[in-house]
Amino acid sequence: MSPARVMVVDDHPVVRDGVALLLRNEPALVVVGSAESGRAALERAAALRPDLVLLDLRLPDMLAPEVVSGLRAAVPAARVVVFTAHGDHHGVQAALDAGAHGALLKDAAVTDLVAALRRVLRGERVCDPRMVRDEDASRSAVARSGLTRREYEVLRLAAQGRTNPEIAETTGLARNTVKTYLQSALHKLGARNRVEAIGKASEAGLL
Structure with missing residues (x-):
């Protein structure tokens, strides 16, 4: 089987590079591209054809639910996972309501991240247990x-x-x-x- 194609959307280069580094030794996942904003993500998604998009909750130009809706329209087969440092933010639930397939915290260990992404690709909806909506x-x-x-x-x-x-x-x-x-x-x-x-x-x- 060919590896799942991953796109990383985050306005911080260190996060984009960090995810690529984390997944470098994971044969089932390959980072095919990234975007630094919501609009850039929507523009590049169709060409990159990702199987999975890791989406930062807080982007400088668009709210995550808008980006999720746009990605679902641009690449309907892709799974979208919110990737955030803010587990208690109400935006997580709004993104899930908009069609995101999961939500993970950025401090997840590499083994946890890979396992969660594999589950999402299998069709499961995965949320970090620490993300409890109050x-x-x-x-x-x-x-x-x-x-x-x-x-x-x-x-x-x-x-x-x-x-x-x-x-x-x-x-x-x-x-x-x-x-x-x-x-x-x-x-x-x-x-x-x-x-x-x-x-x-x-x-x-x-x-």
């Missing part, structure tokens, strides 16, 4: 924001890169209703537009 913290963050459940749901889908018509289809709401919820969420977050609202929601631990 439901109470998530609920309290939403409560502090003043967002209703529907406003939060619409905003979370917007953060995944969904358009208003797509959000309407997913939630079963009318398009005008989606627009109303989104405008209300923007107002409550003190944001001027969708991008700013997503940024503020991410900072507040909502995404």
Whole structure:
């Protein structure tokens, strides 16, 4: 069998080089390329044809859920694994909700990393056990924001890169209703537009 093709997406060269070094002696996995941003990842993915993408949770230009959605569209067969130093970040769950196949911490030992990636390639969904979503913290963050459940749901889908018509289809709401919820969420977050609202929601631990 030919080795699985791995693409590393991280804005830190030391991480990109480090993963390549870690996997160098693993015959079942080969790093075929990397990207330093979300947009670069989406541009290069089709040409690199990775079987697996290791994706940093915090990129300078895009939120991880947006990149996950874009990668799922660009290379549907690829498995996407979030790779992060922040195990308790709500962005992990948002990335999983957007279609990521797993989430691993960057401090994983090489044997653990390789074993986890092999499991993902076999079709399993793998998350580091230390990445426990704190439901109470998530609920309290939403409560502090003043967002209703529907406003939060619409905003979370917007953060995944969904358009208003797509959000309407997913939630079963009318398009005008989606627009109303989104405008209300923007107002409550003190944001001027969708991008700013997503940024503020991410900072507040909502995404």
